[in-house]
Amino acid sequence: CNKDYLEIGPLGTTGEATLANKAGVNGLLTGAYSLLDGWGVPNTTYYFVGVSNWIFGGVTSDDAHTGTQASALPPMESVESYNYDPSLAPFNNKWVVLYAGVQRANDVLRVLAKVNDPSLSADEAKQLKAEATFLRAVYHFEAAKMWENIPYLDENVSYSNGNFNVPNSTSAWPKIEADFKFAADNLTATKTEVGRANSWAAKAFLAKVYMFQDKYAEAKPVLEDIIANGVTAAGQKYALVNYADNFNPSKKNGPESVFAVQMSVSENFQNGNYGDALNFPMGGPATCCGAYQPSFSLVNSYKTDPNTGLPLIDTFNDSDVKNDQNIESSTPFTPHEGTLDARLDWTVGRRGIPYLDWGNHPGKAWIRVQSVAGPYSPIKTVYYQAQAATTSAFSRWTSNNYTMIRFADVLLWAAEVEVEIGSLAKAQEYVNRVRARAANPAGWVKKYINPANPLQGFTNEPAANYKVGLYTNEFTAKGKDFAREAVRFERKLELAMEGHRFFDLRRWDNGTGYMANVLNAYVKHETSIPGYDFTYMKGATFKKGKTELYPIPQAQIDLSVVNGTPTLKQNPGY
């Protein structure tokens, strides 16, 4: 028998040699970008891994509850009630995806080093390297937000080198900073394809990394540079757009989008926003699944002072915004008549208010099990009825980008920095820049011309009693502590339901117990609302010094055992 009989190569696949050229490395880089949405690693569950962090940044914070019906998302009960067990699937899923992303970025660097392709110029190679380095930093950064104590993997860590068990005992922050700096120094300011990272996106991430380490002095010049000179990958100067446009899939990648994860449904639904595919009302648009339900406390945060239009930072939770809890959709209901911040109705769907162009939210009919889920629905991840054909697939997959950093984010970091090490007046100026947009009636939700046919469009009449005012001199008058709280509260209002809240609270905590205080007060409020049976939060307690960080997945600790000792160390308290 011929010896060749047993020599059979793999069929229908690609080896490294095929990719060691300009187009191949570009393809690997695209593959590294493609995991930004969290979706694409076998054996992970899509709703645990989405880049929007609706679970890890939203449900665990005071933004939202998990809604759904009993047991439909079993580990969510434990996650929501801070009964984090290191063996819970969501933690491991998230970890697996982020490190797959890290290694995809490293694959680009590894194969790039082997390319001997005359058509690849030095400048092009530099951009490939810088973009891969940027992505590697993004994935590490997302992990550091979750767990703080994480292993950092450069391109020398691989299966074939046998060194993939990397300890998490050394801080990864300096390496993440170095990667973003490298990217900021080497990336071009504009890109022909808007999904790519440009130098300004790298600078914004660098600033965010500084903010996570309270390095205000380092952050300040970077933020000022971005605010003064930053442009999008398409070359548009950073600016605040109409608030709702940030969440409208047909207006994505506008001047406010510093760095966004690109979602698309035009060729295949799998490239749509998978992570948020459960985050629609139940019975309304998309018909599923009511998993991400804004909290009472969040809605209360949007109450404003009827005279000044300023938020009620200390007293917002003293009374609840009028809602339709336990009221049938067929029973008449008049929505809250007090003054509200207009951003509420672009963030939260509530009874009687236009829900994009889908009609007035009918309340209970769109809630899965209202007695446990509460009366509210999310909006920011929802598409428009008129654009359903082009921006959605199978109802639940959308082309809504997830914007990892938007310009409002940058302005509010700058405000934080000014509070801590600069001028309170300047901080107020930044905050007012964000509030001024919210105060502009042009950007408010309006009533329908014909509620029976919402596609006929809107009147000019605001949908609710909106009143948004600017700070006059409160920051300087009331001092640093007030200013700090005002900036933080503004971040909550501006960025609610975007997956940032938990990590912001963590950033602000620094061992002070700030986060435990905020969230335990929140638990107390939510579980004491009459007629609201919030089963997932009964007995929930946020433990200071422990719950601020998520547990390192037990499965990863078990798999890191070398000679009987795990390479990875669990976070404190678990």
Next chain:
Amino acid sequence: CLLTSIVVHAQTQLKGKVIGTDDQKPIAGATILLKGTTNSGTVTDAEGGFTLNVPANAVVVVSYIGYLTQEITVGNQTFLDVALAPTTTSLSEVVVTGYNTERKKDIIGSVSIVDMKALKSVPAGSAVQALQGQAAGVNVISSGAPGSPANIFIRGISSFGNTQPLVLIDGIQGELNDVSADDIESVQVLKDAGAAAIYGVRGSNGVLVVTTKKGKSGQPTLSYDAYYGTQIPQQGNVWNLLNSQDFARLTKIAYPNTGLFQNGLPDFMYRGRSATGVGNAGTPAVDPSRYNFDANNPANNYLIQAVNKTGTDWFHEVFKPAPITNHNLTASGGTDKSNYLVSLGYFNQQGTLLNTYLKRYSARVNTQFKVRKNIRVGENLYVFYKQNPGFDNLSTGNPIAWTYRAMPIIPVYDIRGNYGGTFAGPELGSSSNPVAVQNNTLNNKSNTWNVVGNVFAEVDFLKYFTARTSIGGFIDNQYYTNFTFTPYNNSEGNTNPNSFAESALYNSNTMWTNTLSFAKTLGQHSVKVIAGSEAIRNYGRFLTGSSSGLFSTNFDYLSLTNGTTNITNGSSAYNNTLFSLFTRLDYAYADKYLVGVTVRRDGSSRFGANKRYGVFPSVSLGWRVKGEKFMEDVTWIDDLKLRGSYGVLGSQNNVSPQNAFTLFGGTFFNAYYDISGAGRLSQGFAQTSIGNPNTGWEENIVQNIGLDATFLNNRLDLSLEYYKKSINGLLFSEPLPATAGGATPPTVNIGDIQNKGFDANLTYRGTVGTDLRYSIGANITTYQNTVVNIPGPGYFDAANTQNLGNVIRNQEGQPVSSFFGYKVMGLFKNESEVTSAPAQSGAAPGRFRYADINGDNKIDANDRTFLGSPNPAFTYGLNLGLTYRNFDFSSVLYGSQGNEIYNTVKSFTHFFSTYVGGKSNDLLNAWSPENPNSNIPKIESTGSFSSSGVSNSFYVENGSFLKLRSLVIGYTISPAQLRKIGLNKLRVYAQGANLFTLTKYTGLDPEISGLSSAFGVDYANYPGNQKNFIFGLNLSF
């Protein structure tokens, strides 16, 4: 030539008739041979008669399969009346084993010979299900879904992947599942290394050697076998679910604020675009005039359904009595120069579950020609076509699960005859209407063509040598369509566009085997040697496409071209080869001392160049004690043989052909990205698999000792064996941390699973008077399975369930597929018990109290323990056969003892904190302050660690069972009457299958299949123990 003619002239003509002593009926096809020759003889005709020219002083040997061979000195007789006595273990019976045949009495490996009569008495679409309980050492776990493959374990599970034995049908690898039992002549099971090592790497899971029927020389016969019957689903409230009244009452305890039952059971429920609720007759919202159904734009639907106030019996809405039909027509015959057999088969089993079925049309042609005195050629060919849509059996999302997951108040159809469901009403959960689900599978079609067979040639030369070559294999071609309707009646996905998928694939296997054998007896020494080579190639391709948003749902309209969105396509291919050399030496001295040695060297394309070849040796020894002088006086023992074997088998089953390569790839799902931000996807690549060129064979080391004995004048046969099987270098997917990247890890050689146990087989035949004969066959199989060593943390979890997470842990020191979780001590009766117990998250009266396994006074992950395993202590089969005059009676019993079942159904039906849906009547006795001694947890909407949230022993049940698989009563019309109408044989019979299942298990059927690393978990599996009532006939002329 002259000499020959002289001999002929010296011959006289001998006539005779052969009958069986059991039924006094003629035996057609019995062989009459002149002693000392292999080809001077004849075969009896249909009436048992024969004519043969014999020399003076001839001795003839009369034999027929299943009967004791007789030698008769002819003397001066011209007419012989021969009465053959039946035997189940005719010791000189020739048995097909590895590439060869052996006399049964010479077998020193571990070989189970299946009782074909019992096997054929079980009505089943495939011989696999019928194999259950028929051979010691073979465990078969089957499902009731028509056409679904069964799990076969020979001597326990020795890998975490494929455990199916190698099935050789006339020497060609095949699927026993698709072979009609009517076509099978014999089945042998090779269990130890002594018997199977000649198959080397192919034999690790054991080998089933199946021989199909061949034509016999003599007058052509035409036989027709048929049966028709009805399968009856289980009756009664199979899940023990609450009726609507009780359901509403208990729901209100769990959800005091429920909108659904705020005022008791409503008359109607409805939902439209932005309105949902309940209402009694007369309420405007449920006025039928508001009803709107828009098939093309379901977002405009306004559906109203009437509450089923007694409760929908979902199980019996989808499970209905269903027919089963089998026809087989066989023509066979031959001369001493050639023979043929042609058979046509038709099998049609409608599943008791709506729209499940297996239809198979098959044809077999087996022929052999003796072209010269020493040259034989022949072929075996089997072609079948089957239609068998798949059924997702191990899932809580299948229609069987919906029969307990859907609420009783939901009607099958709404007020206008459209499907009822969770859409039209508030708080109905997210279950599907199982009637809709199954009816909507009507466009799911599965068509398979398969051709399997070989051609062979044999040449005898130089007196002692035979050379044989065989070229064969199979080609199958499978074609599927799958159509998903818009589930307008579901709360989830009710506006999703419909979608259509079409896929085709083919598999091919080609196999070229050459052997050279030598056999010589010299005085007391007998030597047999066989050496050979074998080249096998597997190749196949797969193609699939899908699209959605089709304008019409009519099957005749459906094509991928007519889809409007979500258009996808894909294809894949595989190719792998195996080349092997093997030899076997059998030596016997004085028929008393037997030695067998085999060596096989395999080379596989699946492994990298440095680990490509493996050598697998075995040695077996046998001692026929009965042949010794000192046994001559022990007349009650007819035969006694001791035997033992040691050998190494290999496996490459659980390794991908691409394992040695590091590969990249990219699909929409895992690597494409809209980098342009403009809705144009760019192609991306990502590492898809990590290669490891150092992975090699898995070795199974098998030791076996056995004893075969025949007692009491051949009435009692006993076979007893002890074995030990261990794995060296188990092929196991390397457990890698995430830091190695997201690509599929390579399979590497680490780990060991061991099995040891006894097999025993006992057959007794007896008579009462002259008319009553009976036989009892019993077999028992025990195995003790232990995971000795696996890499990584020393365990891996499996059987992920949505409510409970992983419920199985495969861990060192435990049997495979062991159930894992917290051990329930009972319920907390009251607050003071909670306070005094170790700290436990969610502890409260009426919830589970877990055992503090490690005694640290708190209940946490370290207190999880092993809760049982689905591996039985033993399984057993019992065949009873009885004939009285023209009546025959047989029964087959099969049992399994000591296995546990993980009943995940209870996690849905016993808690309101899990999915909304049907709940159990057990909850009527749930814990409450007034009923503190109940063992049924409290009714509440909150799930927790202490109730429905984690895996615990509440779900583990005793799964032991005994089933009456078959009971047959037959009547054979006497030949004298038949002859008048030109028939040879006519037997009619009535049969009941699965007339009882004795078990304590509360689910549908305690026999539960699954993956080798995760079986015995009940998700609502298709029951395999439904009663069948069948009438059949066997006819030949």
